[in-house]
Amino acid sequence: MSIPLLFLILLSAASRAAAEIRFTELRSDTRQIIPVDEFGFTHRGQLELNLTQLSLTGTNPNPSALSKVGFFLVTMDAWIHVLQQIEERDIDCVLSSSAVKVVFTFDRLPTPVPSDYNVLYSETTADQYTLLFANCFPQLAVTMKVRSAMYNLEDGKSNNRDYLSAGKTVLPRVYFFFSMVYFVLAATWIYVLYKKRLTIFRIHFFMLAVVLLKMLNLLCEAEDKSYIKRTGSAHGWDVLFYIFSFLKGIMLFTLIVLIGTGWSFLKPYLQDKEKKVLMIVIPLQVVANIAQVVIDEKGQIAQDWVTWKQVFLLVDVICCCAVLFPIVWSIKNLREAAKTDGKAAVNLMKLTLFRQYYIVVICYIYFTRVVVYALETITSYRYLWTSIVAGELATLGFYVFTGYKFKPEAHNPYFVLDDEEEEAAAEQLKLEDEFEL
Structure with missing residues (x-):
């Protein structure tokens, strides 16, 4: 070549x-x-x-x-x-x-x-x-x-x-706006936890931590871009941005794994294979963040820039694939449980929820890794900020969906079912099995 x-x-x-x-x-x-x-x-x-x-x-x-x-x-x-x-x-x-x-x-x-x-x-x-x-x-x-x-x-x-490129000069305002949106989201979640304090799990506090880190990450990025816009230098705000970006990335992937395994919702523990996923994802996120810092700080002129770029992309793909396995395992376990423990309706509702979450996680990963990059590639240089807005809107939608579907409930519908609902669920599972055959 x-x-x-x-x-x-x-x-x-x-x-x-x-x-x-x-x-x-x-x-x-x-x-x-x-x-x-x-x-x-x-x-x-x-x-x-x-x-x-x-x-x-x-x-x-x-x-x-x-x-x-x-x-x-x-x-x-x-x-x-x-x-x-x-x-x-x-x-x-x-x-x-x-x-x-x-x-x-x-x-x-x-x-x-x-x-x-x-x-x-x-x-x-x-x-x-x-x-x-x-x-x-x-x-x-x-x-x-x-x-x-x-x-x-x-x-x-x-x-x-x-000092900001023509297509990114509005980014300080964009990031600040989204940081305020996450501030409102965090305040709303705190209110929900207070109202449902008798039925909350540890996972709900973990979700709050992820939202707060995302808010701080965006706030630091807004200040980082604002200083660059005026002076050409981040004046130390990039350090805070990298710290919160690092913590947010680890916490988000960990949250997806924990929800995917049913931790707190289905069981208060993690199996060995699920722990191994976390042991893979967390170190990889550390490597990904180191690669991102090198890419941003050294720039394209560095001789090893291409290598670090490849490392970042490879690690990101591996992390995205790894977090899907626990969700697949949970779906498989729920299907088997629905056929054997006599609580077909309960497990069917859980199964439906995890199927929805699996689809949403795939859509989120695909949109933020593929569609956003495609938008950045085809969009005029003057409107490059629109691809960032699209990515942030997708991330916000993912956070809202996760919070809504896994919010604490005073009367959990999973466990309050009558005999007719259970029979209907069992019949639906039977039809699904026949369809698969």
């Missing part, structure tokens, strides 16, 4: 992180194409580059040939055109293509090379751009520290900088 084609795949698969001021370092790097960052410019876009401790080793081309080493901006559509040019051998270097926007090439460096060099580039064509570094000399090793900052100037006399 050619290097340009490889990076096309990487860029299309990369999550659109909120661009901010990034500090990255290259040490004797010989890669031909290095993705640095991605950003949605308005018609008043600005890019600042600060290069320090710059040195070139290995094959040292003459100064004029260094026009084939430097930074450039490209849209996804333009990059596809560049790939075609390379395959047809119309160009020998991506910086020679008319489809890219050259920001700075090393032939513009004064002699001798200064220890500090600044570049300011203005972009007036609104679009989603990827900033890349190109080195068309395979034997040339580049060492430098790069400070990159991409932002849009707000309209009006103030000319304030907005």
Whole structure:
């Protein structure tokens, strides 16, 4: 696979992180194409580059040939055109293509090379751009520290900088709004627990903890994005965001496993195989969160960025699959119990509930992992925030469904059934068995 084609795949698969001021370092790097960052410019876009401790080793081309080493901006559509040019051998270097926007090439460096060099580039064509570094000399090793900052100037006399991409500038308000929604949801759940305090289980307090962590996670993310929007730096809010994101992820997957096993509802204990699921899911969530931090903080310029991206995706898929097994086990056990213990109606109602939960969990996982990514891919760069709203709405719906279906009940309908209901349930189970045969 050619290097340009490889990076096309990487860029299309990369999550659109909120661009901010990034500090990255290259040490004797010989890669031909290095993705640095991605950003949605308005018609008043600005890019600042600060290069320090710059040195070139290995094959040292003459100064004029260094026009084939430097930074450039490209849209996804333009990059596809560049790939075609390379395959047809119309160009020998991506910086020679008319489809890219050259920001700075090393032939513009004064002699001798200064220890500090600044570049300011203005972009007036609104679009989603990827900033890349190109080195068309395979034997040339580049060492430098790069400070990159991409932002849009707000309209009006103030000319304030907005370091959030054009499609994500509204995210601070979006995250704050959803944090307030979860605050109301937590207050409502506390009220329900107080009213039904004689019939609550430990799982209900666990559910409250998950909602509170989700609220704090969104609140920190709102502050994180707000600071980035104004200053280009998270000012420590990203640390709190990662902490609450880590706790929320572990607690949510644990909650799904506990509900799926029927813990507190059907039995006050976990079987060995169910404990093993938790022993798998929790460490994997730790790995997933470490991978997410590395992906966000190092950025695409890091040589191991692709590896961490693959680790995160693999771990996420394994966790999503693992939490489904306890629900399947519960459904199987309830079907067997419905045929043997004479309480067909009770077990049928439980069976129906767990079937519904199984379907909802699958829909939630599919929507947040597949549909949201598809929306992010096909949506115009100006409306990338809509995919985040869609994901948050799906998550909110999942929380509400879980709380409503497994809320504490003073008169649990599972255990208050007359003989006619039990006979009807037994007959329905018999019909289901005949249908399956």
